[in-house]
Amino acid sequence: MKKFASLALAIVMTALCVFSFASCSSESSNKFGVQSGTTGYCFLAGDEDWGFTGFSNLDVRSYDNAGQAVADMKNGNIGYVVIDADVARNLVAANEGIKMIDIALTTESYGIAVDKNQAELLTEVNKILSEKKADIDAIFAKYENVDDNNAANWNGTTIPAGKYDEAKDQLVVATNAAFAPFEFTSGDQFAGIDMEIAKLIADTMGKELVIVNMDFEAVTGAVGNNGIDIAITGMTINDTRKKVVNFSDPYYTDAYQVVICMENDKTFDDCKTTEDMLNVLKGLGAK
Numbered sequence: 362m363k364k365f366a367s368l369a370l371a372i373v374m375t376a377l378c379v380f381s382f383a384s385c386s387s388e389s390s391n392k393f394g395v396q397s398g399t400t401g402y403c404f405l406a407g408d409e410d411w412g413f414t415g416f417s418n419l420d421v422r423s424y425d426n427a428g429q430a431v432a433d434m435k436n437g438n439i440g441y442v443v444i445d446a447d448v449a450r451n452l453v454a455a456n457e458g459i460k461m462i463d464i465a466l467t468t469e470s471y472g473i474a475v476d477k478n479q480a481e482l483l484t485e486v487n488k489i490l491s492e493k494k495a496d497i498d499a500i501f502a503k504y505e506n507v508d509d510n511n512a513a514n515w516n517g518t519t520i521p522a523g524k525y526d527e528a529k530d531q532l533v534v535a536t537n538a539a540f541a542p543f544e545f546t547s548g549d550q551f552a553g554i555d556m557e558i559a560k561l562i563a564d565t566m567g568k569e570l571v572i573v574n575m576d577f578e579a580v581t582g583a584v585g586n587n588g589i590d591i592a593i594t595g596m597t598i599n600d601t602r603k604k605v606v607n608f609s610d611p612y613y614t615d616a617y618q619v620v621i622c623m624e625n626d627k628t629f630d631d632c633k634t635t636e637d638m639l640n641v642l643k644g645l646g647a648k
Contacts, residue, residue: 391646392439394430397423398577401443428509442621451508466618470611474592476585504542512541519550523571532563535592537577543595555593
């Protein structure tokens, strides 16, 4: 997921791409949509700090969320979308005519970023993640079928943003609420797996929860500033971020990035392994 992160047998590309609503045209065969600031973006575009060399042959385009990228793909403007597998499954379920290639490009674990100056808070967060595992599993189950396309129709639990007051006993949490099912807005309130985990942590600690929504790229640097104690936003644990924040133990370890494409796109159909996927990616757009 989101967020940053941390991934074929060489096949001969002989299949023709036809101009149609449901398939990839030659003009979009190397155009990939990703949510801005995510692992998928760094993986495709390249990021030295994250250890990703990227793909210079690909045209990588950023979107506010994966749902927007899928819509653009269905309109024929891009050929593929790369996003977290759980988000991808929900998008495929909600959109006719698309499919997910269920082979990992990268693997990652999500953690809660904690202010480096609050060692006791990190200890408490880890204790709650361990002792409340059953509650956290139940939260994940609630959002099994939620994605960016249907999050607006959410009628379940919502959480108010609250208001920061340094005189109160609060847990102030930074997030980027554009990554359903992990975090999204419902009216002027918040919902999602991460938001409910944040509420669970605050309640267990006897603190008032305050949620601060911001661009994903700003989240890591915000922790420890302006009263912000932690960040929870589908954030991948990696060494670059560890220079700025402390990470909790992982609360989600099955995250991996995948490709979404149109149902009749055969480009990745012969792939069986990550190596197969990488070889195909390297060949896209080649003259």
